[in-house]
Amino acid sequence: MRRRRISILGSTGSIGRQSLEVIEKLADRFEIIALSAGNNTELLNQQIRKFRPKYACANNINEVEGAEHTSLEEICSNKENDIILVAVSGKIGLKPTITAINNGIDIALANKETLVMAGDIVMSLAKAQKANIIPVDSEHCAIHQCIKDASQVDKLIITASGGPFLHKTIDIMKNATVEETLQHPRWNMGKKITVDSATLMNKGLEVIEAHHLFNMDYDKIEVVVHPQSVVHSAIEYIDGSVVAQLGIPSMHIPIQYAITYPARYEGIKSRSFSFCEIARLDFETPNWSKFKALKLAYECGKTGGSMPICLNAANEEAVFSFLDGKIKLFDIIDTACKMVEEHKPVFELSVDDIFEIDNEVRIKTKEKLLRLR
Numbered sequence: 001m002r003r004r005r006i007s008i009l010g011s012t013g014s015i016g017r018q019s020l021e022v023i024e025k026l027a028d029r030f031e032i033i034a035l036s037a038g039n040n041t042e043l044l045n046q047q048i049r050k051f052r053p054k055y056a057c058a059n060n061i062n063e064v065e066g067a068e069h070t071s072l073e074e075i076c077s078n079k080e081n082d083i084i085l086v087a088v089s090g091k092i093g094l095k096p097t098i099t100a101i102n103n104g105i106d107i108a109l110a111n112k113e114t115l116v117m118a119g120d121i122v123m124s125l126a127k128a129q130k131a132n133i134i135p136v137d138s139e140h141c142a143i144h145q146c147i148k149d150a151s152q153v154d155k156l157i158i159t160a161s162g163g164p165f166l167h168k169t170i171d172i173m174k175n176a177t178v179e180e181t182l183q184h185p186r187w188n189m190g191k192k193i194t195v196d197s198a199t200l201m202n203k204g205l206e207v208i209e210a211h212h213l214f215n216m217d218y219d220k221i222e223v224v225v226h227p228q229s230v231v232h233s234a235i236e237y238i239d240g241s242v243v244a245q246l247g248i249p250s251m252h253i254p255i256q257y258a259i260t261y262p263a264r265y266e267g268i269k270s271r272s273f274s275f276c277e278i279a280r281l282d283f284e285t286p287n288w289s290k291f292k293a294l295k296l297a298y299e300c301g302k303t304g305g306s307m308p309i310c311l312n313a314a315n316e317e318a319v320f321s322f323l324d325g326k327i328k329l330f331d332i333i334d335t336a337c338k339m340v341e342e343h344k345p346v347f348e349l350s351v352d353d354i355f356e357i358d359n360e361v362r363i364k365t366k367e368k369l370l371r372l373r
């Protein structure tokens with residue numbers, strides 16, 4: 001049996017490390033072509049010793065040992081790959097993803113920014129090049145598993161855990177420390193996405209991704225708060241039938257689904273699912289006035305063009321500032337709101353335009369953030 005050849009962009013991150021745990025369990029089914037890190041060369045070198053990729057890259061490339069040095073672009077141009085898992089964080093994921101699609105390579109997509117910044121370009125390119133984009137995020141992975149015939153789907157229902165402040169007062173949330181914000185009740189993720197989960201910006205960005213991945217109008221994408229994170233998302237068919245995907249909250253399962261699709265293996269499965277152990281499943285409408293980020297993301301998605309780019313860049317800069325202890329949690333969304341209000345959307349964008357707008361917004365956001373200190 002020929003092993004599936006895979007490269008992992010961002011192998012030292014939360015998704016990257018978990019994907020290697022999945023691959024370890026399926027060692028006879030995968031051959032790793034390349035691994036990539038940002039700054040964590042020490043962990044990358046450990047991964048190289050263990051998984052023996054042919055190629056590796058990192059910001060400090062001279063510190064990388066045991067594999068041929070390469071770059072993200074070269075990894076994504078290498079047709080030895082059957083699939084590339086894009087698990088880097090931030091806009092750095094966009095260009096390599098486009099390169100891989102242009103080479104007809106399938107993508108297991110975790111990187112959020114790719115579709116938020118350039119959903120139209122990426123999805124139409126993937127269609128033209130016949131490259132599959134398999135979502136890794138648990139919600140989109142759930143929807144991907146539920147859909148049999150996309151033409152008969154009437155609505156997408158995306159679940160949200162609600163994050164650490166779901167039932168906390170606005171005052172508690174206003175004064176939340178970085179440590180409290182990073183205490184996610186269900187998921188163990190990178191810091192940036194964990195802060196976004198606390199503000200529900202993450203859910204808003206997921207709505208934009210879902211719009212592109214499943215070609216669904218924003219009015220037909222509903223967010224429902226589900227604190228247990230057992231129902232990972234659902235779809236409603238035109239006849240009123242609802243199909244949901246359930247499972248224990250673990251990123252291993254959607255990662256494995258995405259990189260083995262369309263096959264399924266036991267692989268990383270640690271135990272069987274039991275409805276009786278869960279006992280209850282709760283659902284509630286999001287508190288739109290407390291979690292303003294969600295409404296903002298819907299509005300930006302509906303406007304389209306450069307608006308989601310502005311939202312993403314402003315939010316990311318503000319999240320970094322919050323993580324550095326320089327602003328309060330609510331300043332993140334206030335800053336993003338102001339940047340969106342001031343932004344005049346531009347349409348028909350090239351990839352270069354996208355990066356230029358992203359850059360401009362970041363400069364202006366940083367100026368605003370300085371005034372908040």
Ligand SMILES: NC(=O)c1ccc[n+]([C@@H]2O[C@H](COP(=O)([O-])OP(=O)(O)OC[C@H]3O[C@@H](n4cnc5c(N)ncnc54)[C@H](OP(=O)(O)O)[C@@H]3O)[C@@H](O)[C@H]2O)c1
Nearest residue numbers: 010012013014015037038039040088089110111112189190
């Ligand atoms: N974590 C989750 O459960 C989850 C779920 C759904 C979607 N996502 C999305 O998946 C992506 C990754 O999330 P994560 O939580 O795994 O993030 P993370 O833990 O922060 O890891 C990010 C990875 O990207 C690398 N990286 C960052 N900046 C880079 C740069 N400029 N050049 C090269 N590599 C760079 C990091 O390298 P170093 O660490 O070596 O610096 C690391 O390997 C994000 O877009 C996130 O929104 C995550």
